[in-house]
Amino acid sequence: MISIDELFNTFNTGNGFWNPVLWLIAFVIIFLIIYIIRGFGNNSYKKGTGQTQVFLSGNPESDFESMHVKSSNLYWGWTESMKWIIDALKSIHTGNVSDYVLWFVIVMGVLFLFVGLI
Amino acid sequence: MIANIPYIAAAALIIIGLYTIIFRKNLIKMLIGITIIESGVNLFLITLGYRKGGIAPIFTGAPAESTMMFPVPQALTLTSIVIGVAVLALMLSFIVHMYRHTKSLDVRKFGGDDQ
């Protein structure tokens, strides 16, 4: 069967290498160091004082439920700037089965051209 | 030339079927398009099985000195026809359900989730 040594072999990727176990050990060590540094911190958090309020000026908070960012509002900047390509892609995705078959025929035709049969 | 007619017919059937599927908007007509393609492919298979001077491979009825054909293409065609019937029945039952829900057979009425 598979020996224990074989489990921890470094994974060669041609020009590079990747050893997840070493990576995980390094990750844990770094986490520990961060945790130790965190221990030096000054605990000055006081519950129930003005320190914990969302707005220091004392403005009323709005309802929690309405503060959730809905998924269609995420990445609106990216969507806005890529509008030209998204609109083009949307107009291709008609949801019509005839078009699906048409694309199959087009791909077949392009491949025929590519190979030089036509 | 005359021997090529079945091949031309098979190619023509496939192209007619594709045309029907792409340019007709009625689901039932598109289904007929699929069966036309299927007939074209089956015709092509059957044509491949024919050899000049060969006779049907029925062992008991064959004359002694004749050459029987190798019946693989015929067997393939039979299998393909059986599969075709199953697929056709399934697609028709889908169309029945779609018609019951929407009272429409227009292919453009279905889909468009991305727009």
Added chain:
Amino acid sequence: MNFIDLIMSHAPALLVVIPLLGAFLTPLISKINDKIRNIFVISILGITAVFVLLVAQQVLDTGTITYVFGSSLQTQNNTVIRILFEIDALSIFMALVSIILAFVASIYSWGFLENETGQDKYYTLLLLMTAGMLGMVLTGDLFNFFVFIEITSIASAALIAFWTNRVKAVEAGFKYIFISTIGALFILFALALLYGQYDALNIAQLADRITFTYLDKIALIIFISALAMKGGIVPMHMWVPDAYGRAPASASLVLVAATQASLYGVFRVLFTLYGNVIHLPNISFGWILVILGLITMLVGVIMAMIQTDFKRLIAYGAVAELGYIFLGVGTGLTIIANPDIGISSAPFAVEAMKGSIFHIINDALDVGLLFMIAGAVYYATKETSLNSLGGLARNMKYTTIFFIIGLLAISGIPPMNGFASKLLIYESTYQLNPIISIIAILSSIMLLAVFVKIFQSVFLGPKLKKFDDVKEVPKSMLIAMGIVASIIIFFGLFPDLIVSNLVEPAVNALIHPENYLQGLTGGL
């Protein structure tokens, strides 16, 4: 002892026979009791999985297995007239992917479909589909391949339309069967072209005789485009979001495996069937795969970015993942098919193919896990739109943890399994052309963004009032997700083990078609 030997000698046939027999016994057994039926289906798939592992060990130890149905290999006028299975390392690798997903799906369905009617039909179709997929990847005969494609697509179309009271589901099933039938008919046409010229249907024998005539080129193009359409490669991917998005989550899971089986068809045709002549054309077919792969990645990821339906979004993500598989194999083929370069001077070709073949199983597991989570969210809240979900991490702790694992894995973040295979693909495609690997990394980053979007809008955020009484999903669903998540972590932590034991033999089977031919000529 004798009995075990007998069973083992027929193991390749049993791989297909057991699920097929189980499929037709399921309606009878479900007359007794629902629970007994579920246990029966899970155990049937479990037994099949055991046989897959046994055959896998045999294949990896001794090389290609040829199993002839009926009797010993018989030839007439030098033509093989028997139906036969030819199992090499790639086939058994794909069989492993299929059976893992089918087995997990059967466990998952227990909880997921608890209160649905028509479960006996569902399980029958699930087993039928598994039989079809296993047949597709194990067969050594082109016509058999066509028959198994049709079995798979009929069963999966019926599974997609499982919720017949929803018109969208029926419509998606109709689209799937329509597309697959056309694809399968064209495959039948292409194999008739080959049969007419070479008088054989056996893949090994055809590969031996093929000379790359004009008709062969037509057949090759039809094979590639039809199988790529069944595999969901852009621009023929439009059925994928419909089908994956509308099917029950447990069926989407198995559909992922069916898609991979179609991609297996592309690779088998290119590398084995045309393996002896693939270097003949002036323009390498590898570039076709590379270009298709790049378009697939970009279009899939951009369309995923703007979706608002949970499962539809994952479906587009799955399309993008398929691009990586095509990209790596295309890179390999470009080098192998080019006699001026050759593998010896460009070893990255083999690395690229290792990356893609490894990515097949990674992609199946990652996407499968995400589909199961989408199903779990649907089961708990009856919502599919991302806009009306939020704050579920408070109610569904385990599901959230599994989602984080799936998110990291699919976008290739270390130490999950997706990273290892993507690293192989990036490094090797960089040497073919740096721009290719830049696009690959870019779309991987966008995939991360897409799934972070789901994470933010479904699991994070304040607790919504309407989801106050949402509970964690039943145990069977958690177990199914847990199995896949632990396989993902295992593959991620020990990639070398998987690559050197499973993936490397599969790649060798692809780039050395002569081994596949020898499996047959031993009997000729």
